[in-house]
Amino acid sequence: MKTKQVMVLKDLLGSNNKIADEIRSKLTDQGILTINLLSSPGAGKTTLLEALSGSLRPKFSMAVIEGDIETERDADRIRAKGIPAWQIQTGGACHLDARMIGRLFPEIPADLDFLFIENVGNLVCPAGFDLGESLRFVLLSTPEGDDKPKKYPKAFTTSDLMVISKVDLAPMLPFDIEQARREALEINPRLQVFTTSARTGDGIPALSDYLIAELERLRRGHA
Amino acid sequence: MHELSLISNLFDMLEEPVREKNARRITRVKLQVGLLAGAVPELLKTAFDVYKKDTPAADAVLEIVEVPFHVRCRRCGFEKTGDDYIVLCDSCGSNDLEILAGTELILEKVELEVD
Numbered sequence: 001m002k003t004k005q006v007m008v009l010k011d012l013l014g015s016n017n018k019i020a021d022e023i024r025s026k027l028t029d030q031g032i033l034t035i036n037l038l039s040s041p042g043a044g045k046t047t048l049l050e051a052l053s054g055s056l057r058p059k060f061s062m063a064v065i066e067g068d069i070e071t072e073r074d075a076d077r078i079r080a081k082g083i084p085a086w087q088i089q090t091g092g093a094c095h096l097d098a099r100m101i102g103r104l105f106p107e108i109p110a111d112l113d114f115l116f117i118e119n120v121g122n123l124v125c126p127a128g129f130d131l132g133e134s135l136r137f138v139l140l141s142t143p144e145g146d147d148k149p150k151k152y153p154k155a156f157t158t159s160d161l162m163v164i165s166k167v168d169l170a171p172m173l174p175f176d177i178e179q180a181r182r183e184a185l186e187i188n189p190r191l192q193v194f195t196t197s198a199r200t201g202d203g204i205p206a207l208s209d210y211l212i213a214e215l216e217r218l219r220r221g222h223a
Numbered sequence: 224m225h226e227l228s229l230i231s232n233l234f235d236m237l238e239e240p241v242r243e244k245n246a247r248r249i250t251r252v253k254l255q256v257g258l259l260a261g262a263v264p265e266l267l268k269t270a271f272d273v274y275k276k277d278t279p280a281a282d283a284v285l286e287i288v289e290v291p292f293h294v295r296c297r298r299c300g301f302e303k304t305g306d307d308y309i310v311l312c313d314s315c316g317s318n319d320l321e322i323l324a325g326t327e328l329i330l331e332k333v334e335l336e337v338d
Contacts, residue, residue: 001336001337001338002336003334003337004244004246004334004335004336005332005333005334006240006244006332006334007331007332008236008240008330008332008333009329009330009331009332010236010330011327011329011330012229012232012233012236012254012329012330013328014232014236015232016232093225095225095228124261125261127261128229128260128261128328129225150308153259153308154259186311186318187308187310187318189319
């Protein structure tokens with residue numbers, strides 16, 4: 001009996017990243033813009049999607065994949081708007097992974113415009129898992145505090161866009177929008193920053209215009 | 224606790240060398256974990272010890288090498304290594320830094336017992 005050293009040098013997330021790349025290439029070939037939404041629980045991901053559906057859906061189609069540890073509640077809220085939604089119950093896992101998205105793939109309509117993936121509410125674990133999205137959004141709601149970008153850097157450094165949500169509450173809270181923006185841009189200078197209130201509708205048209213422009217850009221790139 | 228899913232991936236990856244070398248068991252597993260990888264070495268070890276029971280790695284030791292951040296400034300090319308998050312270039316003050324190391328989660332090598 002003897003021991004043998006085997007050099008492997010492979011990424012622990014290699015299998016996830018491979019599936020994610022396949023998903024991304026299929027979805028972009030179909031002209032679907034896919035957005036992975038990250039945030040703490042209760043930052044308003046589902047409410048933002050409900051608000052965006054109001055401004056996107058007259059002209060565009062959308063569908064939503066909901067990730068939660070338990071319950072069908074978020075998917076029910078989205079379906080109540082007449083939007084196709086799939087609920088993934090992770091049964092304890094604190095994030096979605098590409099394999100879970102891949103399993104749903106056959107059910108996703110090929111003629112869709114926007115596919116939103118609402119990740120499990122958590123600023124830590126979801127940041128490490130590529131789901132095959134074209135864009136990653138991170139939501140930071142004003143009640144959470146403006147100090148979150150540097151406390152949870154990975155969620156902010158891996159995102160393309162930060163939505164500061166619930167800005168209608170900002171006047172009542174010790175939340176400095178400029179401070180949050182500055183702190184996020186210090187760790188990710190390429191981050192786009194939007195402010196929204198799903199309740200008043202503030203900032204929703206600007207965010208949907210951004211999404212529509214990104215959809216057109218994706219389709220031009222694949223024309 | 225996404226460390227559990229990382230370790231679950233690791234065990235999938237360990238099947239190939241065991242099969243290829245026709246190994247009796249795994250005695251040592253070495254990982255490179257970047258300080259910005261978002262995985263906690265202590266939790267990886269705990270998860271490894273939970274998973275390894277009733278596998279060829281049941282008695283294996285998990286060795287973790289932590290990899291510091293290494294960044295390069297996209298504006299002036301200055302490079303810096305550190306064990307904490309680096310957001311500004313020491314040389315020109317730019318915040319446009321490229322991360323060259325410190326985010327990796329790599330299975331470096333496996334030590335196997337063979338006949």
